[in-house]
Amino acid sequence: MFEVEAKFAVPEPGDVKDRLERQGVRMAKRQQERDVYYNAPHRDFGETDEALRVRYDDSGSTVTYKGPKVRVGSAKAREEFNLGVASGEALEEILSRLGFKRAAVVSKVREFYEMGDVTVTLDDVEGLGTYIEIEILTDGANEDAAERIGTIAKELGVEGPPIYTSYLEMLLFKQR
Numbered sequence: 001m002f003e004v005e006a007k008f009a010v011p012e013p014g015d016v017k018d019r020l021e022r023q024g025v026r027m028a029k030r031q032q033e034r035d036v037y038y039n040a041p042h043r044d045f046g047e048t049d050e051a052l053r054v055r056y057d058d059s060g061s062t063v064t065y066k067g068p069k070v071r072v073g074s075a076k077a078r079e080e081f082n083l084g085v086a087s088g089e090a091l092e093e094i095l096s097r098l099g100f101k102r103a104a105v106v107s108k109v110r111e112f113y114e115m116g117d118v119t120v121t122l123d124d125v126e127g128l129g130t131y132i133e134i135e136i137l138t139d140g141a142n143e144d145a146a147e148r149i150g151t152i153a154k155e156l157g158v159e160g161p162p163i164y165t166s167y168l169e170m171l172l173f174k175q176r
Contacts, residue, residue, distance in 0.1 A: 001079070001081075001137055001138075001139070002077045002078065002079055002135055002137070002138050002139065003066075003077065003078055003080045003082060003135055003136075003145065004072055004075050004076070004077040004135065004136050004137075004138055004142070004145040004149065005075060005076060005077075005133050005134060005135040005136070005149070006074060006075040006076070006133070006134050006146070006150070006162040007124070007131050007132070007133045007162060007164075008131065008132050008152060008153065008158045008159075008160055008161075008162060008163060009063075009129065009130070009131055009160060009161045009163065010122065010130045010131055010132045010158065011121060012052045012126075013132075014090050014111070015157060016122060016132055016156050016157065016173055017081050017122070019155070019157050020113050020120070020157045023115075023155070025114070025115055025120070025142050026113070027112065027113055028112045028114045029058075029111075029112050029114060030109065030111045030112070031057050031058040031109070031110055031112075032058070032107070032109055032110075033052045033055060033056070033057045033107070033109075034054075034055070034056045034057075034059065034105060034106075034107050035054070035055050035106040035107075035108075035167075035168075036051070036053060036054045036055075036088075036092060036102060036105050037051060037052065037053045037094065037103040037104050037105070037106070037168050038054070038055075038100040038101065038102060038103060039052075039100065039101050039103045040100055041053070041098070041099030041100060041101070043053050046103075047063060047105070048067060048068065048143070049068035049069055049108050049164045050065070050066060050067060050144075051065070051066040051068075051166065051168065052064070052065055052066070052095075053061070053066075054085075054088045054092055054095075055088075055093075055168050056088050056090055056153075060084060060085075060086075060088075060113050061084070061085045061086075061087065061088030061164075062084050062085065062088075062090055063082070063083050063085055063088075064080060064081065064082045064083075064118060065080070065081045066078045066079070066080050067079035067080070069164065070169070071133065071164070072112070072142065073115055073143050073146030073147060073150065074146060074149075074150050074162050075145065075146035075149050075150070075162065076162075076164050077145075077146075080165075087113075095165065096129070102172055103126040103168070103172070104168055104172055104175075106125065106126075106167045106168055106171055107118075107125075107126040108123045108124060108125040108126060108167070109123070109124045110122070110123050111123075118134065118135070118148070119133075119134075119135045119136075119137060119150060119153070120132065120133070120135075120156070121133045121135070122133050122169070123167075125167050125170075126162070127172075127174065128167060128170055128171060129175070131163070132158055132165075134149045134152075134153055134156075134158075135149075136149060136151050139158055141162070151158065
């Protein structure tokens with residue numbers, strides 16, 4: 001499965017929420033997420049543009065592997081695999097014992113808005129600010145999904161260039 005998404009900085013999230021409401025789109029859920037990222041002992045995920053994370057949220061714990069980013073029009077796509085785990089803490093202990101090193105923790109409050117097969121999230125990311133992500137899951141990284149995302153961004157009044165770096169990359173850059 002590929003995740004095709006575009007991310008934009010949102011100085012005034014209230015404006016986006018108003019436009020969503022005018023389109024009849026309501027918030028599906030709001031939750032706190034804490035993402036713990038790991039680096040592998042046998043290769044540097046920063047160099048290979050991969051990610052391995054353990055996410056803690058209201059529904060439990062999930063481990064996610066993300067492949068390297070691919071540019072698709074004005075969006076990015078990544079192969080992504082998710083697996084729910086009974087205990088994120090136990091998984092983190094296993095990763096640690098296997099030599100994986102904790103790279104960073106990204107905490108955010110995320111609001112989800114569903115528009116058919118499109119997910120819009122407003123993210124208040126600790127230490128970084130507020131962003132919107134517009135995402136479509138597809139079988140492949142395709143241009144149609146990127147075009148649809150661009151159209152939705154315009155409809156929501158989102159301006160500025162898309163941000164291709166992940167929250168993890170943004171946070172690590174800020175910490176340097």
